Amino acid sequence: xxxxxxxxxxxxxxxAALTLSGCGTDKQDSxxxxxxxxxxxxxxxxxxxxxxxxxxxxxxxxxxxxxxxGALTDNAGHYNYDIINGVNYCSGASARPEFCLTLTSAQQQxxxxxxxxxxxxGYDLYTGEPFEGSISFPAKSSNGxxxxxxxxxxxxxLEASSDIFNDFLTYLNxxxxxxxxxLNDIINLNFLESASKFNAEAFATTYQMHKYVTVISxxxxxxxxxxxxEDGEEITSDISGLIYRQFxxxxxxxxxxxxxxxxxxxxxxxxxYEDANLAQPIEPSTENIDILVARLNAVNSATTAAFGNNPxxxxxxxxxxxxxxxxxxxxxxxxxxRDDSGNENAHVGALEALSDTSTNEGYFTNLQGDTxxxxxxxxxxxxxVETSGSKSNFINAAANAxxxxxxDLASDLAGKTLSFEDDDDDIEAKAAIFFTGAENANKxxxxxxxxxxxxxxxxxxxxxxxxxxxxxxxxxxxxxxLLELDYLGGRSAVLKKIGLTDPSxxxxxxxxxxxxxxxxxxxxxxxxxxxxxxxxxxxxxxxACTTWVEENTATETEKPASEVLPNTQEIL
Numbered sequence: 001x002x003x004x005x006x007x008x009x010x011x012x013x014x015x016a017a018l019t020l021s022g023c024g025t026d027k028q029d030s031x032x033x034x035x036x037x038x039x040x041x042x043x044x045x046x047x048x049x050x051x052x053x054x055x056x057x058x059x060x061x062x063x064x065x066x067x068x069x070g071a072l073t074d075n076a077g078h079y080n081y082d083i084i085n086g087v088n089y090c091s092g093a094s095a096r097p098e099f100c101l102t103l104t105s106a107q108q109q110x111x112x113x114x115x116x117x118x119x120x121x122g123y124d125l126y127t128g129e130p131f132e133g134s135i136s137f138p139a140k141s142s143n144g145x146x147x148x149x150x151x152x153x154x155x156x157x158l159e160a161s162s163d164i165f166n167d168f169l170t171y172l173n174x175x176x177x178x179x180x181x182x183l184n185d186i187i188n189l190n191f192l193e194s195a196s197k198f199n200a201e202a203f204a205t206t207y208q209m210h211k212y213v214t215v216i217s218x219x220x221x222x223x224x225x226x227x228x229x230e231d232g233e234e235i236t237s238d239i240s241g242l243i244y245r246q247f248x249x250x251x252x253x254x255x256x257x258x259x260x261x262x263x264x265x266x267x268x269x270x271x272x273y274e275d276a277n278l279a280q281p282i283e284p285s286t287e288n289i290d291i292l293v294a295r296l297n298a299v300n301s302a303t304t305a306a307f308g309n310n311p312x313x314x315x316x317x318x319x320x321x322x323x324x325x326x327x328x329x330x331x332x333x334x335x336x337x338r339d340d341s342g343n344e345n346a347h348v349g350a351l352e353a354l355s356d357t358s359t360n361e362g363y364f365t366n367l368q369g370d371t372x373x374x375x376x377x378x379x380x381x382x383x384x385v386e387t388s389g390s391k392s393n394f395i396n397a398a399a400n401a402x403x404x405x406x407x408d409l410a411s412d413l414a415g416k417t418l419s420f421e422d423d424d425d426d427i428e429a430k431a432a433i434f435f436t437g438a439e440n441a442n443k444x445x446x447x448x449x450x451x452x453x454x455x456x457x458x459x460x461x462x463x464x465x466x467x468x469x470x471x472x473x474x475x476x477x478x479x480x481x482l483l484e485l486d487y488l489g490g491r492s493a494v495l496k497k498i499g500l501t502d503p504s505x506x507x508x509x510x511x512x513x514x515x516x517x518x519x520x521x522x523x524x525x526x527x528x529x530x531x532x533x534x535x536x537x538x539x540x541x542x543x544a545c546t547t548w549v550e551e552n553t554a555t556e557t558e559k560p561a562s563e564v565l566p567n568t569q570e571i572l
Contacts, residue, residue, distance in 0.1 A: 121492070466542040
C-alpha cells in the first residue's frame with residue numbers, strides 16, 4: 001500500500017502527545033455517574049451530528065475536562081434516549097454507556113445559569129464529514145429526566161446572552177412567522193425530525209448563522225496574532241459565543257456589516273486577553289480582514305443559491321430536498337476552511353455549481369444522493385470535497401459521487417483485513433487492521449497492529465503497538481465505518497472507503513481515508529480488503545503484534561544504544 005497526503009499511522013502517533021482533557025472523545029469515569037442523577041435526553045442537529053462529544057461544561061472553559069460528565073451521540077445524533085426507536089441507553093437491555101450522559105446529584109445542584117451542555121467533534125450524518133465548530137444548550141433548561149431537547153445552532157444563540165437570544169427570536173418571529181416563540185418552544189425544536197416540524201426559513205437562517213460562526217472561528221485561529229486562541233491553553237479556543245453576539249450585523253450579509261461585526265468581535269477578544277492577563281494581541285491586517293469578508297460573502301452566496309432568497313432565505317427549501325441543498329453549501333464551506341495552500345479561490349468552482357441556474361437543478365438532484373429504496377440518500381461526499389477546479393468538475397463529481405457502488409463498506413466488512421506499508425526510504429511504517437464479527441454484521445471488534453518509525457522525527461514512533469476497539473457501520477453512510485479505539489482513554493475515529501482509482505492506467509487501486517483526532521489521512525491500497533481465512537491470523541495482543549512486526553520487517557543494521565529511541569509508553 002502506498003500513502004497519499006498524511007499517514008494513518010502518523011495521525012495516530014501524533015495523538016500520543018495530547019492530554020485527555022484537550023480533545024478527543026474521553027469517556028467519563030464510571031464513578032462519576034449516579035443512579036440518583038436527574039438527566040435529560042437530546043439530539044445534536046446541524047445536520048444530525050453523530051459520534052460527537054456531548055458534555056457538561058461545568059467550569060465554562062469551552063472544552064471537555066476529565067472531571068466533566070461526557071458521552072457520545074449515537075448513529076442518529078441522540079444521547080441518553082433515541083426518541084425515534086424508543087431505545088434507552090442508560091438502563092435496561094439496550095443500555096450503551098458510551099451514549100449515556102449523567103450528572104451526580106451534587107453536580108446537578110451546582111449547575112448555574114451559565115453552564116452549558118456542549119456538542120463538539122463528531123460527524124455530520126448528511127455528509128460523513130467532521131462537524132466543524134460547536135453548538136450548545138443551557139444546562140439548567142434541560143433539567144429533568146423526562147425532557148427531550150434539541151441542541152442546535154438556534155440554542156447556541158443563548159451562549160451569547162439571553163438578550164441576544166431574545167432579539168434573535170424576535171427576528172425569526174418577524175421574518176418567518178414563528179409567532180411568539182419562546183425558549184420553552186425551542187427546547188425540542190428539531191427542524192429535521194419530520195416534515196411537520198420543518199420550517200424552511202428558520203432552518204435556513206440559523207444554518208447560515210452557524211456557517212458564519214464556523215468560518216470566522218477558523219479564520220481567527222489562522223491569524224498569527226491570535227495563536228493563544230489556536231493553542232487553547234491560556235484562553236478559550238471556542239469563541240463562537242462572541243460571534244453569535246453579532247448576529248444582527250452578520251445576518252444583514254453586506255460587506256460593511258461584516259466589518260462592523262468583526263470590529264465588535266475583535267473588541268470582545270481583546271477583553272478575553274485582558275481577563276487572562278495576556279498582552280493585547282496583534283490585530284489582523286486590513287488585507288486579512290478583506291479575506292474574511294470575502295469568505296463571508298461566499299457563505300452568503302452559497303446559502304442563498306442553495307436555499308433561495310425570494311422573498312426570504314429558505315424559500316426554495318423543503319423537507320425533502322434539504323439534505324442535498326445543505327450538502328451543496330457544505331462543499332463550499334469545507335473548501336474555504338480546509339484549504340491550506342493560500343488559495344482563496346478553492347471554493348469558487350463549488351459556488352458556481354450552486355449558483356448557475358441553468359445547471360444547478362441537476363447538481364442538487366445528484367447531491368440528494370442515491371435515492372433508490374434502501375440506499376438512504378447515500379453519497380460519496382468525501383470524493384466531492386476533494387474535487388478542485390472549475391464548476392464542471394464539481395458538477396461531474398456530484399454525479400459520480402451519487403454512485404457509491406465502488407465504496408460500499410456496510411455489507412462486507414466483518415471478517416476482513418486491511419494491511420499496508422510505506423515505501424518512503426526515511427519511514428518504516430506497517431499496519432494491519434482486522435475487522436471481526438458475525439457474517440453480514442454491522443458491528444464487531446477491531447484489532448490494529450501498527451509500526452511507525454520516522455527516522456527524522458523522534459516524536460513520531462511506534463515500534464509495534466497493538467490497539468483494540470470496536471467498529472460499526474450504518475446504512476446512511478454506506479462507505480464509512482465508525483471506530484471506537486481503546487487508545488489514550490478512548491478515542492473515536494472514522495475509516496472511509498473513497499473508491500477505486502486508476503492513477504497510472506496500469507491497474508486499479510482503492511482510496512481510503514482515516515479521520516482521527518482532527519487529522520485527515522489519505523492512503524491508497526492495491527489490495528483492498530481481504531478475507532480473513534484463518535481466525536488465528538487475527539492479531540489480538542501486544543505479543544502477537546510484536547511478532548508480526550518482527551516477521552514483516554527487514555533486518556536492520558544494529559544501532560548503538562545511544563541511538564535507540566524510546567518506545568511509545570515512554571513518550572506518553
